[in-house]
Amino acid sequence: MERKHTDILIAGGGVAGLTAAAAFGSAGFSVTIVDPTPPVTTADANGSDLRTTAFLQPAQQFLETAGLWARLAPHAAPLQIMRIVDAAADPHVTRDFDAADISDKPFGWNLPNWLLRREMVARLAELPNVDFRPGTGFARMLARTDMAIVTLSDGTQLNARLVIGADGRNSVVRQSNGISVTTTRYGQKAVTFAVTHDAPHNNISTEIHRAGGPFTLVPLPDHDGKPCSAVVWMESGAEAQRLAALPVDGFEAAANARSAWTYGPLTLVTKRSVWPIISQMADQLTAPRTALVAEAAHVMPPIGAQGLNMSLRDLACLLQLAQAQPGDLGSSAVLDTYARKRHADIKLRVAGIDALNRASITGNPMLQDMRAKGIQALYGITPVRRTLMQLGLGAG
Secondary structure, X not given: OOOEEEEEEEEOOOHHHHHHHHHHHHOOOOEEEEEOOOOOOOOOOOOOOOOEEEEEHHHHHHHHHOOOHHHHHHHOEEEOEEEEEEOOOOOOEEEEEEHHHOOOOOOEEEEEHHHHHHHHHXXXXXXXXXXXXXXXXXXXXXXXXXXXXXXXXXXXXXXXXEEEEOOOOOOHHHHHOOOOEEEEEEEXXXXXXXXXXXXXXXXXXXXXXXXXXXXXXXXXXXXOOEEEEEEEEEEEHHHHHHHHHOOHHHHHHHHHHHOOOEOEOEEEOOOOEEEEEEEEEEOOOEEOOEEEOHHHOEEOXXXXXXXXXXXXXXXXXXXXXXHHOHXXXXXXXXXXXXXXXXXXXXXXXXXXXXXXHHHHHOOOHHHHHHHHXXXXXXXXXXXXHHHHHHHHHOOO
């Protein structure tokens, strides 16, 4: 039987994979995207991803090129101020990083992950050159000089000029190409959920540091007429599991205490999910006819909204190279350039977030005091503060 030809085969139907399909499809490439698990696109369904994603300014611009932002904007909560609170210090140290210092736009916009999947799947349905096959996975591939022969989990085969591995931290694409990873485990997990509260969040994302990891409140649109925030609560693995298993009233009491009552009493409005915290880097970003992106290439703790935003920088780089040399899509020259352009940025940001997380975990009073003094010093030097904010957005 004759194999179907496609410009790009994307393995992975998460937020990164769906965005990649929309971006490359919008640019005119023929795309086939597969994932063994169909995306969950409602908040109350089993398996729903209740985490949120904050898209920073460069990511928002990329979503516009993919034809996604017009769908997402009505549901997005702007992030105007990034507030860091060191609650271990006495008195507490609080510093606000205001986007107005560097831009006339917010730092970014926050959206629930399940809603992102819903709108992204709807966008793919508008693109006749994108073939989305939920329920079918990537099985293996054979790279040749001019194409890759990809076998899917249902036994069908197709020819692809480029295979994009966007299939997560346990990437089958990465494994099938024999690419190893370097992993750091912190003994932490994150409890994720959403809450309502009495005080308005005023578009402020608040990261509260104590021993164990940060407790981060990120603005969401109002829920049933009340201010609402998404929460990522990082703790030791055992403590995170204990918290997630508490009855609702006990959990709310613990969350209120940990939040330093930033917005008054918190009321749980979603289920709780628990996610392991690791740092991970693929030892190579490419293989013949293959590019790794997003968590197939790099994983980091959820601090500073860097994770998915760095993933979209992968996609933006790859798309720019593909559009500049469409005839060489998937060639070793293009893939070598992609690896060279992305490696340094990935290494720098993974190392930076690793250092921030280790500083946040510490329960040592001396180190906590150094952390508080460091926050004050960095904030107090205006050029340094502005440079840090620019770096946070992806500049440099």
